[in-house]
Amino acid sequence: MTTAMRRSVVLIAAATTLVAGCSTGQGDPSVAVAVGGVNLATVDQVQQQLSDLLTNNQQAQDMAKQRQLDQVARGIVTQDVLHVLTAEAAKQQNVTVDESLVTQLAPILTAPPQQQQGTDADPAAQTTAVVNAAFPATDVARDKVIQMQLGRKSVGTVSVTADVAILSDQNEARSLANRIAQSPDKAVPLIQSAKSMVQDPFVDRRFGYRASDKQHDPANQIVGVAAQPFMYVPAGSVLMWRLTGEQGGYAVIYIKDRQTGPAPADLDLSQVNPLQFVDVGKFSLVPLALQRGVKPNQRYGEWDMVNMQVISASEAATGSFVIAPANPKQ
Structure with missing residues (x-):
């Protein structure tokens, strides 16, 4: 076993220790999060995403050393929730997506924060970049493109x-x-x-x-x-x-x-950077989240x-x- 492989094994073991824990309270302990009573992901699936990150992502490895992988786990669960709410809102509002645009924007919307901003990013932006890396880039970009369109429709x-x-x-x-x-x-x-x-x-x-x-x-x-x-x-x-x-x-x-x-x-709104509509679109999901109810496993928070x-x-x-x-x- 090479030194790099041994380091990955140690980091993966650390990740399991950091975010596994014991689930308390009501609900199926194997479920990572549910929306409207529908289970979205399992704890095992979240753990597998963390393990994959620790094998392939240097930033995730750095966060593991700093005992910050719990932030990544919460980000992954958050992403699962927003994905489902975004898809439902798009269906309700008849928002469609140009897949060629998603492919074109994926490298931009999922780029590391330094590349997006040209400066050192804050820790929250770094965590977001690691979380995004746990999902296919086109899936992350597609959700953001939909949120962009939802936001544009919501302004005013x-x-x-x-x-x-x-x-x-x-x-x-x-x-x-x-x-x-x-x-x-x-x-x-x-x-x-x-x-x-x-x-x-x-x-x-x-x-x-x-x-x-x-x-x-x-x-x-x-x-x-x-x-x-x-x-x-x-x-x-x-x-x-x-x-x-x-x-x-x-x-x-x-x-x-x-x-x-x-x-x-x-x-x-023609002079507004389209990326500014992403946050509008995300927060326009609040009524849907309130209606459906979001229940994460208590191990995540x-x-x-x-x-x-x-x-x-x-x-x-x-x-x-x-x-x-x-x-x-x-």
Whole structure:
């Protein structure tokens, strides 16, 4: 056995130890994830993908040495979920795919992040690149092309009115979100009395494309708003959203009203980079995910409905969540 082969055997054994664990709670322990009660993949299939990565992918081997393969496993399960939701949304919206375009874009959409951006990528982008390598490049590209088309169709069609508070303390934010969910009629005074990080909370703030200010909102900004997950939850929902960036903090968002309709005919998105529509398309899957229900095996963690991904149990304890109304208006 060569040194390289011995190293692969050791890494594969490490991967099995890192992500196998014991499944707890309800459900079939052999199932990696289920959507709408339908099992998508088995734990053994996820393990095999990890083993294949450790044999063929240097970045995966590096992550194994750093004990980060659990992130890759969660990414693989996330990819399985998004694939199914993307296919269902495409069927519902009659979105078709030009396979020649998929073949053409596959090398671009699945390229390592340094090649995509021309600079060193952040760790999350590196993990995404490893996860993508666990699947055929054309499958990854096809999902992204569909999400791109779903996103393009979605921009300008949704508008929400919300009350928003930005808090620094996670426990206070979680408590506020739960209190609003229990007493939505008291959302405004609850938000106004919260220890906000900004001088004034947002009350009756409208988000989304509005014909009255289209000349003031650049197309990229309109697309950016459409890529926010809170745009797609039902009216009456409460979100606690862990914010990224230097400021950090937690946004507590109460969706008071949500309106949908055709995009204005004069909405010009011709100058927008088509790749910007991918995130819009992904988050437009939120209603479908809420309707179907996503249940990952607890060895991988929990489903984060805000960020549309599987997260660890420790992340779920401090991360984002959605409290949907019992009887959604939309």
